[in-house]
Amino acid sequence: MAGAADPRIALGAEARRLGFDQVGFAAPDAIAHLGRDGLFRHWLAEGRHGDMEWMAETAGRRADPRRLWPEVRSIVMVASNYGPESVNDDLLARRDRGVIAAYARMRDYHDVMKGRLKMLAQWAARKLPAEVKVFVDTAPVMEKPLAQAAGIGWQGKHSNLVSREHGSWLFLGALFTTADLSPDVPEADHCGTCRRCLDVCPTDAFPAPYQLDARRCIAYLTIEYAGVIPAEFRAAIGNRIYGCDDCLAVCPWNKWAEASHDAKLSERADLAAPRLAEMAMLDDAGFRQFFATTPAKRIGRDRFLRNVMIAIGNTGDPGFLPVVRARLDDDSPLVRGMAVWALGRLAGARAGIEAAGRDEPDPSVRAEWAALTGPSSSPGP
Template identity: 60%
Template sequence: MEEGFDAVAFTLPASIPEFPARLRSFLDQGRHGDMGWLAEKADRRGDPRTLWPEVRSIIVTAINYGPQDDPMARLAHTDRGVISVYARNRDYHDVIKKRLKRVGRWLHQSHGAAIKVFVDTAPVPEKPLAQAAGLGWQGKHTNLVSRGFGSWLFLGAIYTDADLPADAPETDHCGQCRNCLDACPTQAFPAPYQLDARRCLSYLTIEFGGHIPLEFRAPMANRIYGCDDCLAVCPWNKFARDAAETAFHPRAELTSPRLTDLAALDDAGFRAFFSGSPIKRIGRDRFVRNVLIALGNSRDGKAVGIVESLLDDTSPLVRAMAAWALRELAPARFSAARTGRLALETDPAVQAEWSPSPRPAAAPAPR
């Protein structure tokens, strides 16, 4: 297609009548965690017509970002960080929105239609709409699965007041398979087609701004931004293909970065290294928090020096995980430093990480 979309389909704003109730159940159970923006705009997210009453048709677009390798293979390299496939190059929001605007401008100029374009940053239910438009179906991991592209699609939407013919919806083709559910390292799926974000490593490493609960640190392994496990094991990926869009080809320095190099980034270095990347949005402190957990899981004695250098970081998020990582990597050095550190530390969460054995038990996320 001229704008580089791999698939385009059409649906109607009334095509997802069951979605508002599903969303309300998700929110009522608190499974959105601290993503308050989901609850604040639940009414507009549940029905496209509440977001824009004039909408008559919805154009749903998809771009393939299929990886060139097996994302799971990098988990074996414990001294390296594993970054979710979607975040290894350009921010997809920027790439896709520009293309949607060009398509929308053509639609307006050639047919006089009013339009609004969305890419994951407005209260738009892209995945249910994509299923209603026939681009795929929401699998048991709640992500979109396509018979042509597996689990690797970026979605966008154009709302318009033009009357366009709707495509037939896609049906569910998961069958008895539960690969995605069994692959989750934190058991974030209470049941098929249900996600508890509070237990999801993508949520914890990206959206969650607090101290990651103790029970999830070991399962993180060396995942420092997102988690692709449930996507990567989907059998429908046998039909997936490498991304054609060069903006989504992995940057070499983000494919298998050394954890010690990432831990050493200050704020300016972080912003420069991740310029143009979606990772930049979470900020240096949250990112280094994730890296320190990966270092603690690495059992790499060579990382003790960089971990100790972060014990005095200005961010409590970083200091807390530096203490935890030091305990994991060098218990004797942790014990030797504990009394002095506790006497100087003023942040309660960091103090808890310095407490003697047994280690502090962070409250688990409800299941």
């Protein structure tokens, strides 16, 4: 299929009309090697997926789209640029404010991408004609390897997709179809000898280039991980309260990227630099209302306030003590435990214990007390 009759030309034009910035085509077997050489399974075997058990449960289908939908003959990959106006370098130094990853400072991309993909699917079903299915993080689809196979970009040493046109700031979506569409040439790796993304990581989450240990990644710890964040990572989290953009922002390919002009992916001003003191006072209803249309809503209020307590503990500012003390009686053990840790950081271990001394039966909170005072001094029976 080449030349003026190539249906990919019309499909690509329609995709751009709907708001997508890049379009590419891949064959269903384009990433079969990921299953054959065992790289993905080795990553799982090493436990580097952390608590994301669904990654292991669906491993067999991820490297072969035909196991997800046997009738698929072509995959259309689309990408939307969400490039921020500026990165978080200055904000990371403003410890009274929280840092939210760029992708979460706007309307939930799942909603935006899926809405546009459904319209593209309707167009394709009529014009090709063909059967179609759309996916945006809702099924075991390996979007980044497929996007590389479709020529949109390549997976950098930080494991995220990098585009020569849009740098590191891309949302991805996939349209599976029964139409027979010629695949594009896969994008080559253009990282060269650069290792800025590896060296900038605050928690050393990259054991080697192109390998990520999610268990050490701030994005994973503050978003995907539901438990008590290990003490060894808390100081490195700084004032990041949802995700981390460090390895993305430092990529030199971003010098050619432009900030997104997509009105549906514009940054909310109140999410650019939220005050930690205000975030710490959110109850469940307030949290759901404030983050209603954003990706942050899915982690829930308790996990979010866990992150906020860590950020406050890292400020070194005793002025936050009243805010922290208010969370010592929070309904959530997760929040109470991190409030204890923050209290110890701001007031000192002895002062923190004197200010909050009371029995605490929850194991996760007891562990934080023990860390401050020693196991023999932990409260409770």
